[in-house]
Amino acid sequence: MKPAAFAYHRPETRAEALALLAEHGEEAKIIAGGQSLVPAMNFRLARPPILIDINAVPGLDGVREEAGQLVIGARTRHATFEKPVTAGPLGTLLARVAANIAHTPIRSRGSWGGSVSHADPASEWCCVTRGLEAELVAESATGRRSIPAADFFQTIFTTALRPDELLAEIRLPLFGPDWHCGFAEYARRAGDFALAMAVVACRVEGGVIREARVGLGGIASTPVTSPEAVAALLGQAPSPALFAAAGAAGAAATDPDGDIHASGEYRQDLVKAMIRRALVQAFA
Amino acid sequence: MAGLPDEPMNWIGRNIPRLEDPALVRGEGRFVADIAVGSRAVVFVRSPVAAGVIRGIEKPDLPRGVLVITGGDVAALKPIVPRLGRFNYVAIEQPILPRDRVHYVGQPVVAVVAPTQREAEDIADAVFLDIEPEQAVVDLDSAAGPGAPVVHPMAPTNTIVEGRIRTPGLDAVLAESTIVEIDVRSRRQNASPMETRGGAASFDKASGRVSLHASVQMPHMLRTGIADCIGMPEADLRVVAPDVGGGFGQKMSLFPEYVLLVWLARKYRTEVAWIEDRRENLIASAHSRDQHHIVRGAFDGQGVMRGLDVEILANIGAFSCYPTTCGVEPLMALAEYAGPYKVAEYGTHARGITTNTAVMAPYRGVSRPVVSFALERLMEVAAKRLNIDPIEIRRRNLVTVFPHRTPTNMVLDEASYLETMEKAVEVADLPGFRARQQAAREQGRYLGIGFSVINERTGYGTPAFAARSMEITPGYERVEICMTPSGEVEARIGASPHGQGLRTTLAQIIAEEVGVDVQRIRIIHGDTDRTPYGWGTFASRSLVIAGGASKLAAGKLAQKLKRAAAVLLQGEESQVRLEAGMALIPGGASISLDTIARTVYHSAGPISEKIGYDLNEAATYDPEGTFSNACHVAVVEVDAETGNTRILRYIVVEDAGRLINPMIVDGQVQGGVAQGIGNALLEEIIYDADGNILTGSFADFIPPTMAEVPDIEVHHLATLTGATVLQAKGVGEGGSIAAPAAVINAICDALQPFGVQLFEMPATPQRVRAAIRAAQETSP
Missing domain, CATH: 3.30.43.10 (Uridine Diphospho-n-acetylenolpyruvylglucosamine Reductase, domain 2)
Structure with missing residues (x-):
């Protein structure tokens, strides 16, 4: 070893x-x-x-709010998010997510940027980054560029970062009070890699869902979004029946990978349950 | 019959803190890896394929001081060949390092010796094994079936051991009864001791002897096995088991790695050490419980099981473990299938099947976790089929009259099978639970309760092993005891604890006899230079057998001290009592044991005529064995959406006879239950079809953590058995034997609304989910 x-x-x-x-x-x-x-x-x-x-490089830690975004320094440790880093639904959501990441020693050392650069499809931050449509800011000796999450995750353990680039920040949308956010995952033991996970964010206006984002992790070679679950939610009033229907719609559109812990069919069951549970949590 | 010991005792029965713990919690324990510091590192290059022919081994350029040892270099070493006298046993040979073929992924093929671990790993990385792969056979049922690839030419059907028992009346009973048949599968386990295997061998130039410090359970047996393979006198080898961080059976067997370490140290007159890493432990140490049983219970209309007919297959891996042989699993299932139940007619057919997988070896409970799982599932299914309450059907079948002779001629000594179950039902508040279960179901939550009644064969001596026709019959234990001139008691034991607290419990037993404080008693163990030949620690035997021998030896020492005291106090020997470090004549004179000891050794004079010149005694104990018993209850909540099982409550009602240290007993039970929960829900070694192992780390082979193991409530009944001199029964394995059945019965109870019945362990969430899905599809 x-x-x-x-x-x-x-x-x-x-x-x-x-x-x-x-x-x-x-x-x-x-x-x-x-x-x-x-x-x-x-x-x-x-x-x-x-x-x-890069642990001795200054300026890579911490979070700040800027132009409607939460800007997360790439080296910010997971444990930073255990308590809300921002008022409003996003801070609460990130705290809920952080509680699912591995164990205390890992959370105190592992970083958000390391996690998304590693691009393990079962990583919680990858799921959040993709599901909430974050932007990722990369720097190199020749300049700085912003990469949308949709382009960032290419396949398992592979991102759009060039070999000469360092991930500097992750920028998440700061949700207003009319947003409802939730996260759910299923892992076999506390702290294990999840077999499936879902992150949801919904904006409610006049009693119906007007905007929605649904991200899924642990089911394919990259984190993915679920346009089918979003479609099921839009224009509808939140209700247990709607959450179940969104879960079913999201799961039906997936064709998850199987491994020793979870067959594709079982993962589909989990996707359905996790979308539903994330929605229940969001509107609790 | 169940009751508390009547006679007050000074030391036995007390919860004294473990004497071994202060050093361990201070980090001052001495484990093999501590002893290995400074030795040259040995790293094994292991086969990457499950079956194949070795075409060549390419070595990199070797720096000075680095050795690369292959099968050709150790051709003179004899293979490991354990033997059984019958059961159609095929004596397959396990090479120390293979020269021509490999038989499983993880088999050691090359040993690299280098000044440091890092250098050894770098060289090992650069060794290339040119192996031409052949078709491997991995799956148990495939290997046992017709046309399977042959693992060892001497066993053309892959059957290495086969036993058959059938009472004459079985067929008639099967013909006239209601037959309940279940098909039970247990998936492969790894015992996962916290400390992995490892050894440090060092050559002493002055004496020509080798000392091997190794993390093992049977140091004397290891010495015999290694000396036989190398062809060296046993007297030239010292084996020491220092502090050992758990074994659970995995550290009983002789492994090629240890033979090679001693050979290296001797040949190169040096110090070498191998510390197994976790990946090696998961892939290449020993596995267990890859079994398939087809169980047919023959019940009458009242739910009485009149006959049992079982077909047993056990995957024994690529070789046969030494010394127990690969009969250990199939033959235990063959003989002990009735468990705590009375069944008149009995039929078992058991086969041990070789495959291209890691070697099977004993693991806490051996086959009994699977047997208990099968029997307890059978009781549940039969109860449902016959419309009898599942507790009631057990009442009608449990043995209640003792001694009870089983159809396979084992004698069940006094126990409390029924009483522990009734107590468990009461503690669990079964009616109250049923009400909560109903209320929860109405909210779409699925709670379940599961019972498991077991007996545990413990403390068995040589006759039990001889009955299995093993060439080597472990069993007895010897204890040599002495009082030093300054009055401490030293006991040298052949048993070899690896975490059970035996130093404490044996000290309590000796203190009770000799009347000295436990702090003045030293238990010397695990060192073949300093202890009498013995068998080590396994099979829930140490407290019963080494404890029994300690009691007998300490009793002799006490008699000797009384005799000496009688001379010095000028009284009658029969009047002398030993208490709190004193010999006293009630109402009369007294003298300290220290003074007696000093006098015996240094001023023998008149005492020598009565007792000789020393305070040494010894005793050997070889009992028939005794059965402890327990009822376990698991209360679970099953998440029907994910298939997840959460254990809400876990109750054990245990009967281990007289408890020497109840706190240590509780710890044994709790540890066993934790491993049983792993068996029930989480742990599974998985191979792909080509024999590649897919569970090479604790991310994939997943033992329970603190989060998955609930508080375990332990209650005791105490049947004081006449079968052992201490009236104590062994308790090392019961936790892991009973837990899988209790947990999986609870899952099935929770999922009654779906009609789910599970017969596979572990009941992983995807298996539970698949069963729910299947149930929903068949009955919409």
Whole structure:
């Protein structure tokens, strides 16, 4: 359980980190919390020749509100979100999500940016990022660009980040008080990778749902949205029957992958239940 | 008959804190990995394919001080070949390192020795095994069926061991009774001790001896097995089991890795150590309980089970474990299927089937968790079929008259099968639960209650093993005891605890006899240089057998001390009492045991004529065995949407006879239940069709955590058995034996509205969901 040999860099400025990335490109792997990378290296499933440790780079932590968005520094640890980081439905939602991420030691070390850069389809932050249509801001020695979540997740463990890019921020929409948000997942043990999860956000006006976002995780090679569940919700008044119908509509449109813990058919059952439960929570 | 011990005792029955814990909680325990510091690291390159022919092994350029050892280098080592005298046993041979073929993923093929672990792993990474894959057979039923690929040419049907028992009247009973048939599947388990396997072997140049410190349960047996494979005198090998972090049976067997460590240390006159990592432990240590049973119960109209007819298949993996042999699972199921129930006519047919999978070895309860699961499911299904209350049907079938001779000639000693169940029903408040269950169903929530009544064969000596026709018959234990000149008591035991608290309980037993404080008693164990030959710790035996031998040896020491005291106090030996470190004549003179000890060794004089020149005694104990028993109750909530099971309450009513330290007994029960919950709901080793293992980490093979294990309430009845000198029964395995049945019965009870019946363990959420879905599809 020892990793293969690697070179280690610990830059102290963002410019230095970006210069190292520009120099080493695909040879290099960024390490922040290391909660996925280090086990993979110890199993020798990952063998990056060069590690760039960004823990000494200033300015990558913390959250701020800006132009209707919650801007999350990429190195912000999961544990930061255990208590609401913003007033309103989004802060509450993120706290509910954070409680489902692994265990306390992992939450105190793992980071949001590390999680989405790793792009494990069963990651809660990936599901939220995709489901709530976040923007991801990447930096390189040559500039800075914003990538919509829909383009960011390409396949399992693969994102749109270029080898010379560092993920700097994640920008989520700040929902107003007319939004209702919920999250549900099913994992076999407390803290395990979820077999399926759903995040929902609905804006209610005049007693009916006018806008909705539904994201699903753990069921395909990337986190996905569920336009079918959204379609079922729009224009309807929230009710238990509606939530069940949205779950059924969302699940029927999926064709989930199977593995040893969950067949595709079982995952479909879970998707249905998780959408429904996330909606129940949102409107509780 | 069930009651509390009548005679007050000084030490037995007290909840004294475990004597071994202060060092452990301070982090001052000495485990193999502590002892291995500074040794050269050994890393094994393991077969990546389940079946194949070794074409070649390519080694990288080796730095100085690095060795790469292959099967060709150790051709002189004899293979591991455990033997059984009958049951059509095929004595397959397990090579230390194979030269020509591999038989399972994880089989050690090459050993790399390097100055550090990191270097050894780097070299191991660069070794290339050129293996031509062949068709593997993995699945139990496929391997047992016609036309399956043959794992070992000497066993053309893949059957390594086969037993058959059939009472003469069975066919008649089957013909005239209501037959309830169930098809039961237990999926493969890993015992998952917290400390993995590991060994550190060191050569002593002065004496030419090798010391092997290893995380094992049977140090004396390991020494014999290693010496036989290497062809060296046992006297040249010392095996020490230091602090051991759990074993649960997985650390009983002789593994090739240990033979190789001793061979390396001896040949290269050096120190080498191998510390298994978790992935190796999950893939390549030992597995268990991959079994398939077809059970037919023959019931009369009153729900009395008159006959039992069972077909048993057990997947024994690629080789036969030493010393128990791969008969351990199938032959236990063969003989012990009736459990706590009286059944007149009995038929079992059991086969151990070899496959290209990791080796099966004993795991806490061996086959009995599966047998109990099958029997307790059978009782539930029969009750439903015959329209009898499930508790009532058990009342009609449990053994209540003792001693009871089973159809397979085992004698069940005094126990409380019925009483523990009645007590459990009362503690669980069954009527109250039914009301809550009904109320919950009306809200769309599914609560269930499950019962499991078991007996647990414990503390059995050599006759029981001889009955299985094992060439090696474990069983007896010897204890050598002495009082030092300064008055402490040292007991050298052949048993070898690995977390059970035996240092504490044996000290309590000895203290009771000799009248010294437990703090002045040292239990010396696990070191073949310092302890008498013994069998170690397994089969819920240590407290009964090593405890019995301790009591007998301590009783002899006490007699000797009384004799010496009588001389020194000028009284009658029969009047002398030993209490609180003193020998005293009631109403008369007294003398400290320390003074007696000092006098015996250093101023023998007149005492030597009476007692000789020392305070050494010894005793050996080899009992027939005793059955402890329990009723477990699980209360669960099943989430019908996800198939998830949450255990809301868990009750154990246990009868282990006289309890030496009730707190330690409770700990054994609770630990066993936790493992049983893992068996029932979570844990499953999974191979793909080619024999690749898919559960190589705790992310995929998932033992329960604190979040999945509820508080476990333990209640005691105490049937003081005459079958053991301590009136105590073993209690190491009952928790894991009873729990799967209780939990899965509870799930089925919860899902009564769907008519779901489950016969597979673990009852994973996807299996539960699939059963609900199937039930809904068949009855819309």
